[in-house]
Amino acid sequence: MDTRLLVSLVILLLPLLGFVVQLVLGRMKTPTDYVIDPHENPGHDHGHHGNPADLHTADHTQTVVDDPHEAHGHVTYEVHTAGHDAHYEYVVSKRRDSWTEADQKRAYGLSWISTLIMGICLVLAIYVAYATISAPAPEGAPNYHPKVEQSFTWMDFADAASSTIGRGYIITLGVLADNLAAIMLVVVTLISFLVHLFSSEYMRQPSMHGGRFNRFYAFLGLFTFSMLGIVIANNLLMIYIFWELVGVSSYLLIGFWYERPGPQYASKKAFIVNRVGDIGMFAGIMILFTQLGTFQLTEIFDMIAGGRIPFGSEAWLTAAGILLFCGAIGKSAQFPLNVWLPDAMEGPTPVSALIHAATMVAAGVYLTARIFPLLTGDAMLFVAGIGAITAFIAASIALVQWDMKKVLAFSTVSQLGYMVLALGVGAFSAGIFHLVTHAMFKACLFLGSGSVIHQMHHSLHHLHDHERDPQDMRYMGGLRAKMPRTYLMMLIATLAISGIPLFSGYMSKDEILAGAWAFRNVNPHFVANAVWIIGYVVAGMTAFYMFRMIFLTFWGQPKSRDIHEHIHENPGVMTAPLIVLAVLSLWIPFGGNPLDPAGGWFLSSWVHTPAVVVPESAQPHLAHEGAATHEPATEHGAPAGEAAALAPFQTTLEHEVHQLHSTGLPHILSIPALVSLLMAGGGIVLAFVLYGRAGARGQEVSWAEPRGLRAFLFNRWYQDNLYEKIFPVGMTLVLMKMLAWFDQNVIDGIVNGVAAATIWISRVIAGFDTYVVDGLVNMLAGVTQFTGLLFRQLQTGRVQTYVMYVVLGVVVLFFAFR
Amino acid sequence: MSIGLPHFLTISAILFSLGLYGIITRRNAVMLLMGIELVLNAANINFVAFSRYSAGELSQMMTGQVASIFVIVLAACEAAVALAIVLNIYKRFNTINVDEVDMLRD
Numbered sequence: 001m002d003t004r005l006l007v008s009l010v011i012l013l014l015p016l017l018g019f020v021v022q023l024v025l026g027r028m029k030t031p032t033d034y035v036i037d038p039h040e041n042p043g044h045d046h047g048h049h050g051n052p053a054d055l056h057t058a059d060h061t062q063t064v065v066d067d068p069h070e071a072h073g074h075v076t077y078e079v080h081t082a083g084h085d086a087h088y089e090y091v092v093s094k095r096r097d098s099w100t101e102a103d104q105k106r107a108y109g110l111s112w113i114s115t116l117i118m119g120i121c122l123v124l125a126i127y128v129a130y131a132t133i134s135a136p137a138p139e140g141a142p143n144y145h146p147k148v149e150q151s152f153t154w155m156d157f158a159d160a161a162s163s164t165i166g167r168g169y170i171i172t173l174g175v176l177a178d179n180l181a182a183i184m185l186v187v188v189t190l191i192s193f194l195v196h197l198f199s200s201e202y203m204r205q206p207s208m209h210g211g212r213f214n215r216f217y218a219f220l221g222l223f224t225f226s227m228l229g230i231v232i233a234n235n236l237l238m239i240y241i242f243w244e245l246v247g248v249s250s251y252l253l254i255g256f257w258y259e260r261p262g263p264q265y266a267s268k269k270a271f272i273v274n275r276v277g278d279i280g281m282f283a284g285i286m287i288l289f290t291q292l293g294t295f296q297l298t299e300i301f302d303m304i305a306g307g308r309i310p311f312g313s314e315a316w317l318t319a320a321g322i323l324l325f326c327g328a329i330g331k332s333a334q335f336p337l338n339v340w341l342p343d344a345m346e347g348p349t350p351v352s353a354l355i356h357a358a359t360m361v362a363a364g365v366y367l368t369a370r371i372f373p374l375l376t377g378d379a380m381l382f383v384a385g386i387g388a389i390t391a392f393i394a395a396s397i398a399l400v401q402w403d404m405k406k407v408l409a410f411s412t413v414s415q416l417g418y419m420v421l422a423l424g425v426g427a428f429s430a431g432i433f434h435l436v437t438h439a440m441f442k443a444c445l446f447l448g449s450g451s452v453i454h455q456m457h458h459s460l461h462h463l464h465d466h467e468r469d470p471q472d473m474r475y476m477g478g479l480r481a482k483m484p485r486t487y488l489m490m491l492i493a494t495l496a497i498s499g500i501p502l503f504s505g506y507m508s509k510d511e512i513l514a515g516a517w518a519f520r521n522v523n524p525h526f527v528a529n530a531v532w533i534i535g536y537v538v539a540g541m542t543a544f545y546m547f548r549m550i551f552l553t554f555w556g557q558p559k560s561r562d563i564h565e566h567i568h569e570n571p572g573v574m575t576a577p578l579i580v581l582a583v584l585s586l587w588i589p590f591g592g593n594p595l596d597p598a599g600g601w602f603l604s605s606w607v608h609t610p611a612v613v614v615p616e617s618a619q620p621h622l623a624h625e626g627a628a629t630h631e632p633a634t635e636h637g638a639p640a641g642e643a644a645a646l647a648p649f650q651t652t653l654e655h656e657v658h659q660l661h662s663t664g665l666p667h668i669l670s671i672p673a674l675v676s677l678l679m680a681g682g683g684i685v686l687a688f689v690l691y692g693r694a695g696a697r698g699q700e701v702s703w704a705e706p707r708g709l710r711a712f713l714f715n716r717w718y719q720d721n722l723y724e725k726i727f728p729v730g731m732t733l734v735l736m737k738m739l740a741w742f743d744q745n746v747i748d749g750i751v752n753g754v755a756a757a758t759i760w761i762s763r764v765i766a767g768f769d770t771y772v773v774d775g776l777v778n779m780l781a782g783v784t785q786f787t788g789l790l791f792r793q794l795q796t797g798r799v800q801t802y803v804m805y806v807v808l809g810v811v812v813l814f815f816a817f818r
Numbered sequence: 819m820s821i822g823l824p825h826f827l828t829i830s831a832i833l834f835s836l837g838l839y840g841i842i843t844r845r846n847a848v849m850l851l852m853g854i855e856l857v858l859n860a861a862n863i864n865f866v867a868f869s870r871y872s873a874g875e876l877s878q879m880m881t882g883q884v885a886s887i888f889v890i891v892l893a894a895c896e897a898a899v900a901l902a903i904v905l906n907i908y909k910r911f912n913t914i915n916v917d918e919v920d921m922l923r924d
Binding site: 792795796797798799800803804807 | 838841842843844850916917919920921922923924
């Protein structure tokens with residue numbers, strides 16, 4: 001087998017080893033070393049503390065579980081459910097004292113094994129990436145074929161009769177290595193490694209009793225294994241298997257603090273919402289499998305290119321594409337399945353950094369990229385539309401949040417919308433580019449916020465304050481002086497996400513917006529126009545809310561002096577990952593010229609748009625079709641042979657993008673770039689005016705009760721409430737009540753009815769028995785008695801009577817025998 | 819009209835009936851016995867009548883008349899025995915009213 005594939009398999013399996021090691025050697029004792037007895041005190045109306053849309057999440061008002069010194073005590077949670085606010089009190093009592101200092105040290109040391117494994121994986125991934133990207137594409141193969149792949153037969157039904165494809169099914173598993181997979185390998189292993197490093201300090205709390213610390217690293221390993229499986233899989237079945245595994249890992253990690261109601265709810269929500277998307281994905285996979293006979297992507301693309309499409313109809317091909325994208329809607333938190341990601345912030349911050357910034361949510365985008373060749377024009381419009389809607393909704397919600405992690409969560413959803421939007425309008429490389437850059441700066445932002453929250457936590461702990469939320473920006477401010485390194489790294493990442501030149505985010509976002517602009521230019525469809533406008537508007541909103549976050553957290557005067565006093569910078573183990581990620585958020589890794597992304601090596605040679613193989617009639621119909629005869633390939637640096645393999649509409653789009661940028665001026669002065677700069681700059685200026693400058697009044701608005709539009713945005717467009725009303729309450733509960741009614745009235749009715757009927761029948765029979773049967777018997781007896789009474793009278797005891805009988809007898813006999 | 823067998827038979831029948839009537843209806847046990855005697859005598863008349871009016875040689879043998887003498891003797895014996903029974907009945911029941919001797923009634 002090819003070395004790269006072999007090394008990829010090793011990279012896949014090492015985290016699994018880490019998982020096993022952490023579990024087996026982690027000496028996990030009883031599931032909870034703390035006994036928690038909840039009892040509810042209802043009726044406490046606390047008004048609006050925290051986000052009312054956090055239907056079942058808890059305010060972070062307790063720290064008892066973190067500190068064994070206060071192990072015996074009362075923990076209070078505020079839970080706002082639809083209808084009433086409840087004040088839950090948990091009595092926590094420590095159950096066993098057997099976890100000693102030595103045990104803790106051992107657990108900590110054991111966790112470094114996982115970190116080491118991830119470091120090895122990172123090095124190997126860099127090697128694979130280098131080996132793959134520098135290798136030339138195979139001659140003559142269409143450009144959606146991976147550079148190298150290998151499959152193993154798993155289940156062979158070749159001799160079984162088959163109806164649709166004329167031969168039996170053969171199910172395989174396989175690995176591939178191409179540029180896209182190689183880049184993703186590096187991204188996943190890098191972020192995972194940095195998160196492992198960060199967690200060694202962040203998660204090091206006394207509450208990590210009973211093996212909880214090692215459990216964390218075990219699940220990180222399981223997650224990394226699952227994600228890498230998705231990355232190097234070459235067939236849809238394997239992707240689906242690892243997809244579900246990623247879902248499970250996400251459930252385990254979000255619900256890491258599983259005693260709390262918040263993580264319990266959030267982890268279930270994440271998994272269930274994901275599963276909803278997976279239904280669609282599975283339907284899509286099955287359409288392709290039953291019609292084309294294979295799960296392997298290359299074979300599927302080849303067949304479609306050869307004219308063989310599901311059920312022979314383009315509508316079905318569109319459906320298959322959209323259904324497969326449904327999986328991405330679930331995993332990448334697109335509208336309408338975006339509800340799980342903000343709640344997933346209940347998990348520890350490193351988890352948010354790993355899963356919900358960089359990797360798992362990128363799996364959806366990665367899947368869409370993998371199936372890109374089979375998306376028809378309608379499917380692409382759908383994808384673009386969903387991406388744009390998601391981007392807008394999430395950005396609008398992020399504008400008014402005051403929990404740091406929520407801002408970042410909604411920002412993630414919004415940026416994922418951007419990536420999906422890019423893939424939908426055909427700007428494939430831009431979308432992938434944004435995925436990579438986003439992974440870097442978003443992970444940096446999450447880890448940075450984790451850094452801040454860590455310090456806020458310590459400070460509040462110092463003050464024995466269990467009421468104030470350490471993630472609430474309204475208690476922050478002025479942290480720039482106290483945590484300079486964290487501030488600088490977060491600033492770099494924020495500049496990147498806002499799309500400011502000299503940073504990676506500018507390069508990727510600008511390409512996406514240019515792609516959307518080009519798409520709109522050649523496609524008069526209203527979706528194209530909407531997507532274009534939304535793209536730029538959201539860019540402005542992104543800059544605004546990100547800088548709002550920076551200003552509220554780091555600038556100005558501290559909102560609460562007492563918290564501010566105890567905040568210090570974090571140790572090197574926590575700031576080192578930040579530095580690495582911040583450097584990766586600069587322009588350097590992605591292209592030589594910071595102002596011209598298209599000329600950089602990422603877009604021009606690392607990631608190429610795969611050719612779309614759907615039939616001509618199903619491809620998007622663009623104006624300027626004649627421009628396809630141009631050869632823009634040379635100016636993009638792509639080999640001419642590859643460009644010729646693209647579908648006509650793809651070359652048209654590339655040409656159009658090129659047109660937009662080639663005004664004779666430098667790239668940065670082209671129209672799309674200027675507009676995006678304008679939007680970003682406008683957002684930053686507005687944020688500065690409202691929050692950054694001395695005497696800004698924006699903070700007071702944040703503190704006030706949300707009203708009207710603010711309330712609508714703050715409560716996440718009431719989407720959670722809507723889903724809560726429809727699904728649990730509207731469907732499950734209603735169904736429950738119906739079934740309960742059915743059970744009580746119909747089924748029990750039948751049972752009781754049968755019993756009543758039995759009783760009635762038995763009464764009838766008893767009556768029969770009493771009157772008829774006994775009657776007969778009595779009648780017999782009566783007859784006998786009557787007869788006896790009758791005949792008794794013959795026996796008078798008197799001789800004369802008997803003489804009479806004799807005479808009578810003689811007379812009778814005389815006449816009888818005459 | 820000459821007196822023939824039917825006339826004797828008629829008389830014996832009447833006598834028999836009267837005797838039977840006496841047996842059946844009399845309450846006094848001795849009267850009952852009288853009735854029996856009547857019946858026996860009726861039978862006697864029948865014997866004699868048949869013996870006298872039978873044809874030919876049979877009328878010479880006088881079988882009936884002889885039987886009738888037997889019957890008289892037997893009637894006398896039987897009457898003696900019967901009266902002995904009646905005496906015992908009187909000893910036992912203190913009455914000779916046959917209606918009152920109904921112990922075999924249930």
